[in-house]
Amino acid sequence: MSACLRLTDDNFLEEVLDAEVPVLVDFWGSWCPPCKMMEPVVDALAETFAGVLKVGKLNVDRNPATRSQFEVSAAPTFILFQDGEVSMRAIGARSHKQLVELINRALGRREAAPQRVVAVHTASQASGRTQLEVSTI
Amino acid sequence: MHNAKCTCWNCPAIDLAGKVDFRACGQSTKQFVKAADDTEETRIMGECKRRPELGLFDPMDMTFAECTEYAPGPYGYMLRDMRVMILGIDGYLGWTLALWLGSLGCKVSGVDNYNRREWVKERGAQTIVPISRMNERLRAAREVLGLNIDFRQIDIYSERDRFKEFVDEVKPESIVHYAECPSAPFSMIDVEHAIKVQENNVLGTLATLFTMRDVVPETSMVKLGTMGEYGTPLTGRPIFEGLFPADAVLQWEGREWSLGGEIVPRDPASFYHVSKVQDTFNCYEACKYWWLRSYDVMQGVIFGVDTDQVSADPRLRTRLDIDEWFGTVINRFVAQAVAGIPLTLYGMGRQIRGFIALRDAMECMTRLICSPPEPGQYAVVNQVSGIYSTRELAYIVAKTGREHFGLDVQIQRVENPRVEADEHPFEAIYERLPKEFGFAPQVALEDEVRKMFELFLTDEVRARIEERRQVIMPKTWWSGVKREVERLELLDLQGEIEEDERMFKINR
Incomplete structure (x- = not known):
């Protein structure tokens, strides 16, 4: 289940612009x-x-309305809002690592990017059969 | 159920035409400013074509599980009496799917131009499982399964006006596009055949897309692609499902970009495969330009003869080709075993491919039909249930033939008439169907191979294989040469099988 908020024109002010924490x-x-x-x-x-x-x-x-207000003309567009202001904006797909770096920079955070568990596929050499392994980046 | 939370936004019964400002984003500033002036009216609203009494409503507000037009079934929530049109309904997959969907309660319609019958006949080959004329098949479907299939003989490209009329009449809620020539060697015979294949496939798909735009824009298209579009990249990089995931990055000169959502590279291996790649791009563009919705199904090499419906009566059987042009590898191996021809490995015989059984393919297609993409969404699934080398497959077929049917099956390596790597890494990703659509393969390869032997060893089928022995060994070279391939080696089967089993144990 997604941990993301479903934003709309109706709740954007309350959930994003008036939020007490930054919102991506x-x-x-x-x-x-x-x-x-x-x-x-x-x-x-x-x-x-x-x-x-x-x-x-x-x-x-x-x-x-929200799309127009922030002049979003390409998707995906990622905007980080802090205190109702735009503090970071990125257009187009980004890797997890790239977005973490952009957000940390905008937030003035210096710590290293948090680790994330991802599924990595490897194939056994002899048969090419796919196996699922879990590793950390 | 995997699609319980899908909403009317995904449903083909929604009518969004004229009610949604689809053009607003990604277009000019002027347009989206205009949209902002009139917020309420530019909200997404739709009308249900099945339930007009609902009036205008927000299509995100009702789920499949909540809608009275949907009923839970074995493959997810499905529209009651869903209208599904199958293009290429007379073919190996098309006929099987027609009976399968009909038995699930779908209202099945279909078109075919009988090209497949013509092409096979032209090569001097024949389906080894006898099939009758379409009228007979339709009658049998009615008598045995109680199905009324609405069939028209139409060429979707050259008779596109008639095709459009038929689509308009039926108003299908899903269109399954199987109406393509599925043969690499057939496209490599000569220029006439290359043109025939590309014309049928590329122009037929294009005509279908325009028809859908004009007549049924909310209908989902489930189009058959092939894993062969991707080729076998020698770098060993994963073969993703059509589009790169967002964490796939391109690094160059110290910089880095996400490739997320970009179409993954294609490396087709024949003029037939090129036509399939072109179809992929045409579909991708149509979704982008016109908000059509499409699942592009990159199917592994298909095999098998069995579903409950086609096995219910000899008159309901689907065709099965074993000739060098239209036979797929496992089907051919079993036929070779029955005919006493050593199974033919091309070159080293270490080509690795994704495979799927006929029954499993039908289940995947049904799950996709039940759960359509969102408007404008072009999505790709790799429809594969297992990965094997051709050598492994030959051993499995040989072992089954020897142990269960007492046949003296041999395996030979022959010259490879194709231009392809016959030894290569292969890492295909095929996660979407299991993870997002709830698919779990039901068919064990060995079991299906046994069923094939049982059918092929019946007097009638065996006789039909024997009648067409001469079209089994490959003679179509990618270079244009026309001569039968020569044997390189007869394998020491017992030693190889033991070695193979040892490797299986290591790998599994």
Whole structure:
């Protein structure tokens, strides 16, 4: 289950602009392949930064007012809001590591990127059969 | 159930036309400012084509589990009497799926131009499992299974006006696109065949996409691609499911970019595979331009003969080809074993591929049909249930033939008429169907191979294999040469099987 907030034109003020903690917003569209591929990364960010910031997703087609207010014309667009102001903005797909770095920089945090457990696929050489291993990056 | 929380946003019965400002994002600033002036009206609203009494509503507000038009079934929530149109319904997969879906309560319609029958006939080959004319097949479906399949003989490319009329009449809620020539060697015979394959596949797909845009834009297209589009990258990098995940990064000159959502590289291995790659791009673009929704199914090499429906009556059997052009490898191996021809490994015989049994493929397709993509979504699944080298497969078939049916099965290595790596790394990712659609393979390879032997050893099928012995050994070279491949080596089967089993134990 996603730990992300479902943001809308109706709750954006309360959940994002008036929020007491920083909020990362993923502006996404169902027609956008990079947005779809970002879903697990964005979900992981919510866990990575639990207690530090909130992560929310806003569908750009369903929420035209917010989309227009922040002039989002490409998806995915990631905007970090702090005290109702834009403190970081990135367009296009990013790896988990890249987004962590961008967010940490915007927040003025110096600590190393938190670790994240990911599934890594390896194939046995002889048969090419795929096995699932878990490792940490 | 995997699709319980899908909403009307995913449902093909939703009518979004004229009610959604799909063009607003990713287009000009002027357009989205205009949208902001009129917020309420530009919200996504839809009407249900099945339940007009609901009026205009927010399609995200109702889930499949909540909707009275959906019923839970073995493969997820499914629209009651769902209208599914199968393009290429007379083929190996098309006919099997028609009976399968019909038995699940779908209203099945379909078109075919009988090209497959023509092409196989032209090569002097035949389906070894006899099939009758379409009228007979339809009658048998009615008598045995109680299904009424709405069939038209139409070429979706050259008769696209008729095709459009039929789609408009039926208003399918899902279109399964199987209407492609599935043969690499057939496309490599000569220029005429290469053109035939590319025309049928590329232009047929293009005509289908335009038809869907004009007539049924909310309908999902489940299109058959092939794992062969990806090739076998010698770097050993994973073969992702169509699009790169966001954590796949490109590093160059000390910089780094996410490749998330970009189409993964294709490396087709014949002019047929090139046509499939072109289809992939055409589908991808159509979803982008017109908000069509499509699952692109990168299917592994198919094998097998059995589903409950096709096995219910001899008149319901689906076709099965074992010739060098239209036979897939496991089907061919079993036929070779029955015909007393040593199973043919090309080159080293260490080509590794993804495979899936006919029954498992039907289940995957059904799960995809039940759970359509979102508007504009182009999604890809790798439809594979196991990974094998051709050598492993030959051993499994040989062992089964020897131990269960008393056949003296041999294996030979022959010249490889194709241009391909016959020894290579292979790491295919096939997680979406199990993780997102609840698919778990039901068919064990050895069991299906046994069923194939049982069918192939019946007098009628065996006789039909014998009648067409001459089309089993490959003669179509990618270079254009036309001569039968020569044997390189007859394998020491007993030693190899023992070695193979030892390797299996290590690997498993």
